[in-house]
Amino acid sequence: MTEEEKQKIKEEESHLPESTAVRMLTPENSRFEETEGGMLNVTVDGYVFERVQVHASFPHSSPRRYISIRTKSNKEVGLIDSLDNFSREQSELLIRQMKIRYFSPNITKIINVKDESGYIHMAVQTDCGECRFTVRGGGGNVINPTENRYIITDVDGNRFIIPDVTKLSPKEYRMIDIYL
Amino acid sequence: MMELNFPLRPKENETAEKVLGGPVEYCVPCDLDMNQKMLKNSYLVIGKNRYAILNDGEVTESRDIGQFRDYQVTPNVGNVIIEARDDSGSLIVCRATMKHAPRYGYIAQILDAKSKNLKEHIFNDEPERRCSKCGRLLVGRSRVCPNCSGRRTAFKKIFRIGSKQIGIVAVATVLAFAVTAISLITPKIQRIMTDKCLDTTNQFIDPDINVFIWCIIGLASCTVVSRMIELIRGRMVSAMAPRIAADLRDTVYRRIQELSLRFLTSQRAGDVMNRITSDTDRICNFIQDLFLQLVHHGILLLFVSGLLFMTDWRMALFVLLPTPIMAYAQMKIWRKVLHRLFRKQFRLDDKTNSYLHDTLGGIRVVKAFGREKREIDRFDAHCKAFADASIKSEWTWSMLIPVSNFIISLSRVMLVYLGASMILEGTLTPGALTEFQSYAALISGPVSWIMGLPRRFADASMSVDRIYSVIDEEPEITNSKEPVAVSIQGDVEFENVTFGYNSYEPVLKNINLSVKKGEMIGLVGHSGAGKSTLINLICRFYDVNDGTLSIDGIDIRKIDMQSLHSQIGVVLQETFLFTGTIFDNIRYARPNATVQEVIAAAKAANAHDFIVSYPDGYDTWVNENGNNFSGGERQRLAIARAILVNPRILILDEATSSLDIDTETLIQEALGRLIKGRTTFAIAHRLSTLRNADRLVVFEKGEIAEIGTHRELMEKKGIYYGLIMAQRQMSRPKENVAVAR
Numbered sequence A: 001m002t003e004e005e006k007q008k009i010k011e012e013e014s015h016l017p018e019s020t021a022v023r024m025l026t027p028e029n030s031r032f033e034e035t036e037g038g039m040l041n042v043t044v045d046g047y048v049f050e051r052v053q054v055h056a057s058f059p060h061s062s063p064r065r066y067i068s069i070r071t072k073s074n075k076e077v078g079l080i081d082s083l084d085n086f087s088r089e090q091s092e093l094l095i096r097q098m099k100i101r102y103f104s105p106n107i108t109k110i111i112n113v114k115d116e117s118g119y120i121h122m123a124v125q126t127d128c129g130e131c132r133f134t135v136r137g138g139g140g141n142v143i144n145p146t147e148n149r150y151i152i153t154d155v156d157g158n159r160f161i162i163p164d165v166t167k168l169s170p171k172e173y174r175m176i177d178i179y180l
Numbered sequence B: 001m002m003e004l005n006f007p008l009r010p011k012e013n014e015t016a017e018k019v020l021g022g023p024v025e026y027c028v029p030c031d032l033d034m035n036q037k038m039l040k041n042s043y044l045v046i047g048k049n050r051y052a053i054l055n056d057g058e059v060t061e062s063r064d065i066g067q068f069r070d071y072q073v074t075p076n077v078g079n080v081i082i083e084a085r086d087d088s089g090s091l092i093v094c095r096a097t098m099k100h101a102p103r104y105g106y107i108a109q110i111l112d113a114k115s116k117n118l119k120e121h122i123f124n125d126e127p128e129r130r131c132s133k134c135g136r137l138l139v140g141r142s143r144v145c146p147n148c149s150g151r152r153t154a155f156k157k158i159f160r161i162g163s164k165q166i167g168i169v170a171v172a173t174v175l176a177f178a179v180t181a182i183s184l185i186t187p188k189i190q191r192i193m194t195d196k197c198l199d200t201t202n203q204f205i206d207p208d209i210n211v212f213i214w215c216i217i218g219l220a221s222c223t224v225v226s227r228m229i230e231l232i233r234g235r236m237v238s239a240m241a242p243r244i245a246a247d248l249r250d251t252v253y254r255r256i257q258e259l260s261l262r263f264l265t266s267q268r269a270g271d272v273m274n275r276i277t278s279d280t281d282r283i284c285n286f287i288q289d290l291f292l293q294l295v296h297h298g299i300l301l302l303f304v305s306g307l308l309f310m311t312d313w314r315m316a317l318f319v320l321l322p323t324p325i326m327a328y329a330q331m332k333i334w335r336k337v338l339h340r341l342f343r344k345q346f347r348l349d350d351k352t353n354s355y356l357h358d359t360l361g362g363i364r365v366v367k368a369f370g371r372e373k374r375e376i377d378r379f380d381a382h383c384k385a386f387a388d389a390s391i392k393s394e395w396t397w398s399m400l401i402p403v404s405n406f407i408i409s410l411s412r413v414m415l416v417y418l419g420a421s422m423i424l425e426g427t428l429t430p431g432a433l434t435e436f437q438s439y440a441a442l443i444s445g446p447v448s449w450i451m452g453l454p455r456r457f458a459d460a461s462m463s464v465d466r467i468y469s470v471i472d473e474e475p476e477i478t479n480s481k482e483p484v485a486v487s488i489q490g491d492v493e494f495e496n497v498t499f500g501y502n503s504y505e506p507v508l509k510n511i512n513l514s515v516k517k518g519e520m521i522g523l524v525g526h527s528g529a530g531k532s533t534l535i536n537l538i539c540r541f542y543d544v545n546d547g548t549l550s551i552d553g554i555d556i557r558k559i560d561m562q563s564l565h566s567q568i569g570v571v572l573q574e575t576f577l578f579t580g581t582i583f584d585n586i587r588y589a590r591p592n593a594t595v596q597e598v599i600a601a602a603k604a605a606n607a608h609d610f611i612v613s614y615p616d617g618y619d620t621w622v623n624e625n626g627n628n629f630s631g632g633e634r635q636r637l638a639i640a641r642a643i644l645v646n647p648r649i650l651i652l653d654e655a656t657s658s659l660d661i662d663t664e665t666l667i668q669e670a671l672g673r674l675i676k677g678r679t680t681f682a683i684a685h686r687l688s689t690l691r692n693a694d695r696l697v698v699f700e701k702g703e704i705a706e707i708g709t710h711r712e713l714m715e716k717k718g719i720y721y722g723l724i725m726a727q728r729q730m731s732r733p734k735e736n737v738a739v740a741r
Helices: A002-015 A088-101 A172-180 B010-020 B096-116 B150-200 B209-258 B261-265 B271-313 B312-319 B322-361 B363-367 B372-425 B428-442 B446-470 B531-538 B559-563 B581-590 B595-604 B610-614 B631-644 B661-676 B712-718 B719-731 B735-738
Strands: A029-033 A042-045 A049-055 A065-070 A076-082 A106-115 A119-126 A129-136 A142-147 A149-153 A159-162 B028-030 B044-048 B050-055 B058-064 B067-073 B079-086 B089-097 B492-499 B508-515 B520-525 B546-551 B568-572 B649-653 B679-683 B693-698 B703-708
Touching: A029 A142, A042 A076, A049 B058, A049 B089, A106 A172, A119 B508, A159 B028, A172 B428, A172 B610, B010 B050, B010 B058, B028 B067, B028 B096, B044 B096, B067 B096, B079 B096, B089 B096, B096 B735, B150 B209, B150 B261, B150 B428, B209 B271, B209 B446, B271 B312, B271 B428, B271 B446, B312 B372, B312 B568, B322 B363, B322 B372, B322 B446, B363 B372, B372 B428, B372 B446, B428 B446, B428 B559, B492 B531, B508 B520, B508 B531, B508 B568, B508 B703, B520 B531, B520 B719, B531 B649, B531 B679, B559 B693, B568 B631, B568 B661, B581 B631, B595 B610, B595 B661, B631 B661, B649 B661, B693 B712, B703 B719
Parallel strands: B520 B679, B520 B693, B568 B649, B649 B679
Antiparallel strands: A029 A042, A042 A049, A049 A065, A065 A076, A106 A119, A119 A129, A142 A149, A149 A159, B028 B044, B044 B050, B050 B058, B067 B079, B079 B089, B492 B508, B492 B546, B693 B703
C-alpha cells in the first residue's frame, strides 16, 4: 500500500462514525452514484466515500431493510433503515449493487439429484439459468435460515436458494427431502 | 497447473488475437454478468498489453491493461469480481461464479503484474485433479469420480473389507457346505421312513422296524452333527465380526488423523463420530451376513432347486417362482421408497448426535443463561423428527415382509393341493410329497434371506458411501517424496510468504521475517490481522500459497512431518487435556519419557506442587476436557507437556490471557524457564506479557507493519505505541472510583 493510499484511508476513516455509533443514512444526508466502471460512491454530509459496498443485514428475512453501506476496508459508513425511504432511482441503484454483492440463484425446478461417496450432485433450473453443482454431504451445507427457505452451498462456495420448499412438486420434494 | 488458458474455438481465438493485437496468453471464463445471468460461452482473454471480454464470440469490452492499476479479486457472496481503478474511480473488469474464484485470484495477480510492467509470477503448482478413467474434474479433494463410481464400486469395497478375514471366511464356507449337505440328507431319510414304514395305505409294504430305528438314528445324528457344526461356525463368525469392525474403524480413524484441519473443521463432530461407530457396525454386520449366509443359503438354494425339479418340475415351479418375483418387487420398492426413508432416518440420527455433541460441549453456557428449557425443547424436536422418520421407514418395511411371506405361504398351499391331486392320480407317493415338502421348507430360509438382501445391501452401501467419503478424501498436507528428518536448531525464515485459507483471499501478504534460533518473537495486532495464521503455517497445518517458509534453511514442506511436530511445542489459550491421568497427559507428546523427566517437567512448569497435593497425585484422573481442574492448573499441565517435549520451536498462543494475576505470575515464571534457549513465537493481546520478547512483530491486515523491540516501537509512535496507549488507558481506574478510595 502506498503512502498516498494510506493517507486516503486515514482521511476516509476520519469521516466515519465512531465504531459503536450507528449513523443512519437518509435521502437528506446521503446520495449514491454509480461510477462509469459499475462501482458505487456515496456522498455523506458532503464527503465522498469511493467504492463502497452494499451489505444486507438480513438478506433472507428483510432484504430491503437495514442495509449497511461499507468501505473497501469493511468499515460501516452508515445504515439505511429501509430502501423504500429513498427515491426510485436511488433504491434501484442500491438494488443493482446488492445484486453484484449477492449472487444466490433461486431454484425453480429440481431436475435430478444423485448422491455418491458423500457428495450430492444436483441438476436444477434456477431463475438465472440451468445449473449442475455438487454439495458436500454433512456439515452445514444445507441450512434453513427461515421457515421453508433453504440455502444450499456447493463445494466451490456458490449458494442456491429454495425460496419456499412447500412450493416444490411432490416429485421434486421427494428428491431433495432427505438432504433438508 | 490450474487451468488459466481455456481453449477457444478457432474463430473466437482469431477474434481474440485481433483485438488483443497478439496471441492469447490467458483465457478464463467469466460466467456471470451484471444482470445475474449465467453465461456459458463468455471469456476474459488476456494478451501482452490488453484484455478483452468475449461473449459468444463477440468482443463486448476491450481495454489496455496499463490504463488501470491495483487489479484485485473481490470475493462477494456467491460470486467474485476482478476490479481495478484509475484516477477517475474504480471499475469492475469481469465477474464469475465461485467455481472460478481461485482462478480469478491468479488472473488478478497477472493483470496487476502486467499493469506494472512486471514479469507475472504464477506460483500455483497444484494440478487440477481429474479422474484417470473419464478425465472429469474431481470434486473437492475426493479421489472418487462421481461419474465412474456406482453400486458396483460399493460392492467391491464391501468385498475388499471382508476379504481381509479370508482365512475365517474359507473355513466357515467349508462348514457351511457340511451343514448344507447334512440338511439335504434329512428329507431323504424322511422319505424312506414314510414309504417303508409309515405308509399304511400301501398294502404291498410290510413295515420294517429295523429300517424305522435306523431312520430315527440317522435323523438324530444329522441334527446333532449339524448343530455342532453350526456352533463352531457361530463361534468363528462372532470372532470375525469384531475384527472387521475394529479394522474398519481403525482405517477411518487413521484417515481422519491424516486429513487436514480444513476438512475436519468443515465436518460436524457428531456426524464423524457416527461414521466411526454406527456406519462401521452396519457394514460389519452386512459383511458377516453376506460372507457366511450367502454361501450357506446359495448352496442350499441351488441343490434343493435341482432336487425339486428332478422330483417334479410343476411343483418345483410352484415353490420357486414367487422368490425372484418377490425379490425383484422388494428391490424396486426399496429403490423407490424405502431407500429414501432409511436415508432420511440416518441423516436425522446424525443431526441429533451432532446437536447433542454441541449442547453438551456448551452446557455451561446453557446453564449460565438459563436456557435449559429451550435446549430440552430443541432436543425433543430432534428426537421426534428421528422417531417419526424411523416409524415411517420401519412401518413401510414391516408391511413388505408379511406380504412377501403371505405370497410364499400361498404357494405352499397350492403345492399341497397339487401334491394331493397327484397322489390320488397315483403319479406321486406320499413319501415323495413329504420329501418335497421338506425340501420346500428347507429353502424357505434362503428365500426369505434373498428377499431381504436388497435392503441389507442398500443399507450397507449407504454406510460404505459415508465411510469412504472420509477414506477417499486426499490429505491436503502430506510428506514430500523424500522427507528429511532433521534435528531442528530453531532458525525460522519467511520469504515473500503469501497465504489464504482460500487462495483468492490472502490472509498473509508478502511476509518477510527472519528469526534467529533462541529468539523470542512477540506477535502483535488486531484480531484477524494474521497472527494465528502465521503460527498455523509454522506448525504446517497449512502450506503457503506463495513464497517459502524454511526452518534452518530447509523448506518446511521437505521436512518430515513427524520430525517437525515432535520438535514444536504448543501452549494454547484453550488448553486441551485428554481423559486419563495427569501423568498420561504430561507424557502425551513424549510417551517414552521417564517418571523423573515428567516430575522435572511438572516442577519447571510450577505444576508439581498442586499435583502432589491432590489425593491421587500424578494418578489423578482428568475428566473430559480437564473440567476437574482450574484454568491455571490446566495451563501449567500444558506447559509441563511442552517442556517435556523439549521443543526447539515454541508457540505460545494467548497462553496466559485467561488467568488471574497470581496464577499468571506462576505461569510467567514457568514460561520464562520454558522459552530459554528456544525459538519462541508468542501471541498476546495483553501486551505487558510480551515485555521479555527480543523483537515484536506488529501485523496489520495481513502485512507486517512494524518490527522492533518494545523501546524502538514506542519511540516510533506507530501502531504498537497506539495499542500500548489504548491498553494503559483501559487499565487506568475511573476517576470517581479513585476518589471513592
